[in-house]
Amino acid sequence: MREYLLTELFVTGTEINYLFICKTKLWYFSKGITMEQESEWVDLGKFLHEKSYFGEEKEVKIGPISIDFIKKDDIIEVHEVKKGKSMEKAHEMQALYYLYYLKKLGINAKAILNYPKLRETKEITLEGREKEVEDSIREVERIKSFPIPPKPVKTKKCKTCAYYELCWV
Amino acid sequence: MRKKSLTLFSDGTLYRKENTLYFENAQGKKPLAIEGIYDIYIYGKVTITSQALHFLAQKGIAVHFFNHYGYYDGSFYPRESLHSGDLVIKQAEHYLDREKRLRLAKLFVRGASKNMERNLKRFGAEGNFSELLEELEDTRKITDVMNVEARIRQEYYALWDETLPDGFKIVKRTRRPPQNEMNALISFLNSRLYPAIISELYNTQLTPTISYLHEPSERRFSLALDLSEIFKPIIADRIANRLVKQGVIKKEHFREDLNGVLLNDEGKKIVLKAFNEEMRKSVKHPKLKRNVTKQRLIRLEAYKLIKHLVGTQEYEPLVAWF
Ligand code: SF4
Numbered sequence: 001m002r003e004y005l006l007t008e009l010f011v012t013g014t015e016i017n018y019l020f021i022c023k024t025k026l027w028y029f030s031k032g033i034t035m036e037q038e039s040e041w042v043d044l045g046k047f048l049h050e051k052s053y054f055g056e057e058k059e060v061k062i063g064p065i066s067i068d069f070i071k072k073d074d075i076i077e078v079h080e081v082k083k084g085k086s087m088e089k090a091h092e093m094q095a096l097y098y099l100y101y102l103k104k105l106g107i108n109a110k111a112i113l114n115y116p117k118l119r120e121t122k123e124i125t126l127e128g129r130e131k132e133v134e135d136s137i138r139e140v141e142r143i144k145s146f147p148i149p150p151k152p153v154k155t156k157k158c159k160t161c162a163y164y165e166l167c168w169v
Numbered sequence: 170m171r172k173k174s175l176t177l178f179s180d181g182t183l184y185r186k187e188n189t190l191y192f193e194n195a196q197g198k199k200p201l202a203i204e205g206i207y208d209i210y211i212y213g214k215v216t217i218t219s220q221a222l223h224f225l226a227q228k229g230i231a232v233h234f235f236n237h238y239g240y241y242d243g244s245f246y247p248r249e250s251l252h253s254g255d256l257v258i259k260q261a262e263h264y265l266d267r268e269k270r271l272r273l274a275k276l277f278v279r280g281a282s283k284n285m286e287r288n289l290k291r292f293g294a295e296g297n298f299s300e301l302l303e304e305l306e307d308t309r310k311i312t313d314v315m316n317v318e319a320r321i322r323q324e325y326y327a328l329w330d331e332t333l334p335d336g337f338k339i340v341k342r343t344r345r346p347p348q349n350e351m352n353a354l355i356s357f358l359n360s361r362l363y364p365a366i367i368s369e370l371y372n373t374q375l376t377p378t379i380s381y382l383h384e385p386s387e388r389r390f391s392l393a394l395d396l397s398e399i400f401k402p403i404i405a406d407r408i409a410n411r412l413v414k415q416g417v418i419k420k421e422h423f424r425e426d427l428n429g430v431l432l433n434d435e436g437k438k439i440v441l442k443a444f445n446e447e448m449r450k451s452v453k454h455p456k457l458k459r460n461v462t463k464q465r466l467i468r469l470e471a472y473k474l475i476k477h478l479v480g481t482q483e484y485e486p487l488v489a490w491f
Contacts, residue, residue, distance in 0.1 A: 032253030033374050033475065148480040166472045168457055 015140045016097045016133075020090035025163050026140065027149035035162035076102065076109035081116065092124060093136055099126040100133040172207035174365070174448070174464075176441055180213045185220040206230055208368040210361070212239065212437065231371050233364035238346075238428060239437050241360040244367055244390075253374035259478040260379040273381035273477070273484065274311055277398045278318045280486020284402040285325040287489050292410055296328040314382065318398075325402075329410070336420060337413045346429030351413065353423060353430045357437065358405035359397070361444050366393040366400065369467040375475065396470055403489045404463060408443050417443070452491045 018026035028034075078098055082091055095111035102109045103126060111124040126133075143150065152158075152167040161167075177183070181194030190201045194213075203224065209232045217232070225232060226247035234242040263269040282298045282305075289296045298321050305317045326339045333339065339351045347353040367390045370377045380391035388394060412418040422436030432440060451460040454469075461469065470487055477484035 031255040031479070032251075033256060033479075034251065151481075165457060165469055166475065169454075169469045169472050169476075 281398040
């Protein structure tokens with residue numbers, strides 16, 4: 001498995017997320033064909049690089065996801081606030097990816113997904129799930145290597161997707 | 170909130186104070202909500218401070234300038250924010266590969282012709298270009314494609330002319346400077362349409378300098394020229410036809426100048442108002458099954474081009490169904 005640069009973290013985290021949402025979207029995104037909403041995302045890789053988050057709360061917004069880094073005792077808690085559960089798998093895998101990544105940096109962390117609207121939280125730890133993350137990364141790379149984007153499949157997700165017009169015009 | 174195009178017709182100053190953009194003219198100063206601006210069209214004598222330009226660049230807002238006659242001069246095109254190296258390579262590949270370039274060039278001409286045919290029907294004239302379009306298919310050189318396009322256009326103007334009121338005949342399509350009213354009107358509208366297309370391209374990853382029907386050296390944003398072939402008939406020509414036939418634009422809205430016939434200020438205002446209204450009108454898109462504005466149709470055309478270039482779907486030029 002190849003090593004990733006810190007600055008790739010943001011893109012890859014998003015790509016992992018997209019892998020579980022839509023492969024067409026993942027392909028376009030990975031080729032730099034992004035839609036307006038995506039263009040203002042904060043670079044999490046750069047943020048982590050500054051390393052200043054240790055010991056205090058910091059918030060990073062990545063598109064629809066907002067991540068809080070909280071240090072509790074000796075563990076970093078990555079909090080992600082989510083609107084709903086429709087993208088649960090995608091969120092979870094993205095969180096796992098961050099944990100996987102932080103671990104490689106020697107940082108022990110766990111993630112808490114917060115669903116304020118549902119008054120629910122979900123704790124995620126990497127333990128025993130490394131392979132899932134690695135498989136996802138490989139799958140992302142496989143899709144990115146396609147010469148043309150995977151054929152779009154119309155689902156409920158398309159309705160609110162920023163790529164709707166591109167896919168269906 | 171849907172962002173809007175801003176037209177500055179009067180003379181004044183555009184400046185930034187803290188996080189607000191202001192336009193100050195003889196009537197006073199007016200704050201402009203920057204988040205609501207899509208792009209800016211400047212017809213008046215406007216002074217822009219560098220701070221205002223920095224602010225606009227930061228927000229990715231293009232500013233288009235028009236000269237004293239109302240014709241497009243140039244754009245302030247902020248450093249591009251959307252990049253895709255892969256797409257640039259695909260765009261170049263489709264230019265360099267003769268077959269691929271010809272294919273696209275012919276599609277632009279085909280789309281333009283179909284829209285002209287459609288207009289003729291609307292305008293109450295008869296005519297179709299099927300023979301010329303057959304000839305188009307056999308062309309092997311870009312110059313020949315251009316040539317067929319010119320002949321189609323010539324025929325189109327002649328047929329359209331038969332439906333136009335006296336005093337507003339195109340007779341011979343003349344540019345730079347237009348020699349009569351209808352020519353002035355069409356040129357003015359095309360001049361407004363072209364930067365609108367540039368703005369749409371700015372909001373995609375397409376490189377506006379690589380084009381297919383037109384030579385990339387022809388003008389800086391030559392891809393906008395390619396796309397304007399599709400949109401000139403369905404936007405500019407339709408507005409011109411309507412304004413003249415409904416008598417909204419009259420002889421009194423023009424003036425003569427050393428430079429030929431020109432719209433006067435009142436005429437320009439009427440036309441710009443009609444143009445802005447037209448761009449905001451929506452039509453139901455048969456494939457998207459959604460309402461889209463005429464302006465958005467330009468963006469969709471850019472998306473179709475992206476899909477053609479990456480190899481997902483062959484470009485099918487927009488033929489007005491409305
Ligand atoms: S519109 Fe649908 S198919 Fe296209 S990228 Fe979005 S979710 Fe995927």
